[in-house]
Amino acid sequence: MPRLTVAKTAKMLVNGQFVRSESGRTFEAQNGLGQACLASRKDVRDAVRAARSAQPAWAARTPVNRGQVLYRLAEMLEARASGFAELISRESGLTKPRAKREVEAAVDRAVHYAGWCDKAAQVLGSVNPVSGPFFDFSVVEPIGVVAVLAPSASPLVGLVSLCLPPLAVGSTVVAVAASPMVATEFAEVVATSDLPPGSLNLLTGVKGDLAKTLVEHRDVDAIADADGDDDFRRVLVSGAADSLKRVRVWGPFDLAAWHSPSTQGLDWVEAFVEVKTVWHPVGM
Amino acid sequence: MSVAPRDPVGLEVPVESGFRWEYAPAPEARSIVRLRERYDHWIGGRWVAPASGERYESIDPSTEEPLAEVARGSAEDVDRAVLAAREAFGPWSRLPGAERGKVLFRVSRLIQERSREFAVLESMDGGKPIRESRDVDLPLVAAHFFYYAGWADKLPYAFPGRTVRPLGVAGQIVPWNFPLLMAAWKIAPALATGNTVVLKPAETTPLTALLLAEVLEAAGVPPGVVNIVTGFGDAGAALVRHPGVDKIAFTGSTAVGKEIQRYAVARHLTLELGGKGANIVFEDAAIDQAVEGIVNGIFFNQGHVCCAGSRLLVQESVADLVLKKLERRIGTLIVGDPLDKNTDVGAVNSRAQLDRIRSLVDAGASDGATVHQPACRLPERGFWFPPTVLTGVGPSSRVVREEIFGPVLSVLTFRTPEEAVELANDTTYGLSAGVWTDKGSKVHKVLAGLRAGVVWANTFNKFDPASPFGGVRESGYGREGGRHGLAPYLEVR
Numbered sequence: 001m002p003r004l005t006v007a008k009t010a011k012m013l014v015n016g017q018f019v020r021s022e023s024g025r026t027f028e029a030q031n032g033l034g035q036a037c038l039a040s041r042k043d044v045r046d047a048v049r050a051a052r053s054a055q056p057a058w059a060a061r062t063p064v065n066r067g068q069v070l071y072r073l074a075e076m077l078e079a080r081a082s083g084f085a086e087l088i089s090r091e092s093g094l095t096k097p098r099a100k101r102e103v104e105a106a107v108d109r110a111v112h113y114a115g116w117c118d119k120a121a122q123v124l125g126s127v128n129p130v131s132g133p134f135f136d137f138s139v140v141e142p143i144g145v146v147a148v149l150a151p152s153a154s155p156l157v158g159l160v161s162l163c164l165p166p167l168a169v170g171s172t173v174v175a176v177a178a179s180p181m182v183a184t185e186f187a188e189v190v191a192t193s194d195l196p197p198g199s200l201n202l203l204t205g206v207k208g209d210l211a212k213t214l215v216e217h218r219d220v221d222a223i224a225d226a227d228g229d230d231d232f233r234r235v236l237v238s239g240a241a242d243s244l245k246r247v248r249v250w251g252p253f254d255l256a257a258w259h260s261p262s263t264q265g266l267d268w269v270e271a272f273v274e275v276k277t278v279w280h281p282v283g284m
Numbered sequence: 285m286s287v288a289p290r291d292p293v294g295l296e297v298p299v300e301s302g303f304r305w306e307y308a309p310a311p312e313a314r315s316i317v318r319l320r321e322r323y324d325h326w327i328g329g330r331w332v333a334p335a336s337g338e339r340y341e342s343i344d345p346s347t348e349e350p351l352a353e354v355a356r357g358s359a360e361d362v363d364r365a366v367l368a369a370r371e372a373f374g375p376w377s378r379l380p381g382a383e384r385g386k387v388l389f390r391v392s393r394l395i396q397e398r399s400r401e402f403a404v405l406e407s408m409d410g411g412k413p414i415r416e417s418r419d420v421d422l423p424l425v426a427a428h429f430f431y432y433a434g435w436a437d438k439l440p441y442a443f444p445g446r447t448v449r450p451l452g453v454a455g456q457i458v459p460w461n462f463p464l465l466m467a468a469w470k471i472a473p474a475l476a477t478g479n480t481v482v483l484k485p486a487e488t489t490p491l492t493a494l495l496l497a498e499v500l501e502a503a504g505v506p507p508g509v510v511n512i513v514t515g516f517g518d519a520g521a522a523l524v525r526h527p528g529v530d531k532i533a534f535t536g537s538t539a540v541g542k543e544i545q546r547y548a549v550a551r552h553l554t555l556e557l558g559g560k561g562a563n564i565v566f567e568d569a570a571i572d573q574a575v576e577g578i579v580n581g582i583f584f585n586q587g588h589v590c591c592a593g594s595r596l597l598v599q600e601s602v603a604d605l606v607l608k609k610l611e612r613r614i615g616t617l618i619v620g621d622p623l624d625k626n627t628d629v630g631a632v633n634s635r636a637q638l639d640r641i642r643s644l645v646d647a648g649a650s651d652g653a654t655v656h657q658p659a660c661r662l663p664e665r666g667f668w669f670p671p672t673v674l675t676g677v678g679p680s681s682r683v684v685r686e687e688i689f690g691p692v693l694s695v696l697t698f699r700t701p702e703e704a705v706e707l708a709n710d711t712t713y714g715l716s717a718g719v720w721t722d723k724g725s726k727v728h729k730v731l732a733g734l735r736a737g738v739v740w741a742n743t744f745n746k747f748d749p750a751s752p753f754g755g756v757r758e759s760g761y762g763r764e765g766g767r768h769g770l771a772p773y774l775e776v777r
Contacts, residue, residue, distance in 0.1 A: 128751045131427065241543075
């Protein structure tokens with residue numbers, strides 16, 4: 001009898017732990033890849049609590065250290081490139097070359113944002129020439145906890161493109177992945193990349209349901225989506241009204257756009273910072 | 285109103301030595317303002333009567349006398365204004381930036397020329413002391429137009445490596461505390477970036493915005509580029525729900541801000557909302573300067589300031605001293621005629637606001653707060669509230685949690701810097717904060733921990749067109765002023 005291969009159980013990443021949904025529920029992943037975790041409202045709340053607890057320490061890291069951690073993430077992704085490409089191809093049905101490109105673009109994106117960590121503050125901050133004897137400057141600070149709703153068009157680059165900009169500037173993330181098996185694999189990359197537990201939490205499940213919990217959660221500061229659906233944007237914005245959280249919606253983008261530099265850059269970082277202006281008198 | 289005895293909290297130093305400086309009245313002449321009997325909306329470069337024919341009176345809150353009849357805007361008026369703004373958008377946005385800039389420079393100059401007239405009208409319509417409208421509001425209004433005028437042809441330098449384009453029609457809703465200044469904060473960046481505007485002034489303070497229409501016309505702002513619809517909340521709601529509006533910029537209360545986020549149709553939204561600013565005084569502060577800062581922080585503009593330092597957090601070791609000095613200083617504030625150049629604290633903007641202030645202070649008193657108010661004679665007519673300090677309050681008291689938007693300071697004490705930061709952040713708001721200490725490294729450590737969009741260190745309530753202003757958390761989002769203030773009016777790619 002031929003040897004049975006050992007299949008991987010799909011898991012989510014919450015507070016640095018690989019967990020299944022506390023509800024015990026699962027759903028069928030695409031293309032017969034098995035059962036994926038169906039995150040519950042409680043899972044969302046656990047993830048938000050983890051992200052909130054992890055945020056101050058992550059923000060307190062030196063910017064260059066955050067950059068090194070994100071660069072390490074790129075290293076870990078690259079090391080698993082071939083396995084990722086095969087999984088992406090199987091789960092999302094992308095052709096082999098496209099799946100390969102998907103992984104390469106994700107690695108490059110991580111390198112891109114690794115470099116922003118110690119530069120965003122300089123580009124987005126300012127010294128303000130006020131008319132008076134004051135030293136006046138504006139600095140950017142992390143927005144806090146960001147909820148990411150990963151786009152469906154790109155299983156890996158889309159997820160990475162939304163998670164890394166907030167991490168680069170010291171926020172922490174609760175992400176709802178679009179492709180659960182790729183997300184499980186990505187969770188292993190995250191767990192071995194020196195990102196502190198809780199800084200990036202990955203959930204799988206029904207986007208619309210989880211979005212509702214996230215958008216109403218008072219400990220989430222911002223919500224990001226990149227499917228570009230205007231009706232869904234309206235749902236997010238009005239749902240977020242009671243806690244006045246920031247909502248940012250990009251897209252929609254096709255796979256080619258996700259693989260090009262047009263879907264990265266300062267704009268994505270800027271969405272996850274708050275500007276603080278400081279005045280101090282100048283005098284003897 | 286029911287107020288506890290105004291015995292100064294166990295003060296050993298007498299607050300009043302019995303001597304009080306007497307000031308002869310020094311009223312600014314009202315005659316410089318030529319009011320019309322009735323005002324229409326300003327739409328498409330013309331005065332347009334309200335579709336409903338309805339008008340209301342704008343009154344002087346210091347006398348309750350009517351000043352003029354103002355158009356009461358309806359959804360139909362808003363629709364006309366949005367249409368005019370849409371028509372004007374194409375040509376205005378295609379105008380070379382340098383030309384748009386020149387128009388705005390002229391606006392700034394014309395405001396400077398008529399600045400006294402604007403200042404007097406602002407004080408008549410809103411109740412703020414003439415010294416503030418003359419020396420703070422109007423200079424900042426002119427400066428704001430002058431500042432953004434210069435950006436109009438330099439937008440690519442503000443966002444290097446990225447492309448920008450204007451959003452279209454901006455619906456702008458402004459409050460009654462700084463009526464003309466808030467209109468300037470909104471109109472100047474919108475126009476510099478090539479957008480057109482429908483402005484809805486607050487119902488109690490429409491008159492300076494209507495006078496601004498004259499200046500805009502004289503400066504050569506093309507018809508339809510700025511439209512002004514006066515009226516109440518229903519006119520604002522019509523603007524927020526209008527499908528022809530691309531951007532909503534709102535300054536006002538957090539409650540209304542939430543409603544706007546819930547219902548806004550426009551894709552772009554910025555909100556500058558309420559606050560409950562903490563003014564933190566450490567034992568190593570220059571105490572006399574800090575006391576001036578506390579007074580400026582809460583009694584400037586009758587406390588009708590979203591970024592007011594309405595919670596005083598004072599270190600225990602100096603609390604008695606600070607409160608004594610504060611009480612003495614408050615005893616010297618002159619409350620009265622907004623047009624009198626001696627006046628420090630003018631009239632409360634409206635009866636509704638006065639009622640709100642009274643009910644919150646009453647709630648504070650019944651929560652056990654001690655109410656301190658100086659002896660001052662308040663005019664018989666009009667809406668007045670004396671400068672007030674509340675001690676003996678806890679962090680959960682309503683007067684500590686809710687924005688009072690009046691001349692009322694709630695005092696808490698702390699022992700350690702960590703406790704001060706924790707207390708300061710113990711609010712759903714995040715607009716402003718103040719830090720008073722002579723130790724530089726402490727300033728930076730403390731301000732880094734404060735969740736606020738603006739931090740004043742060893743100063744308070746300073747504003748400048750070059751300085752980005754705005755909040756975090758439930759104080760809203762988006763920045764006004766500075767390079768950052770351009771972004772809310774542009775699509776940046």
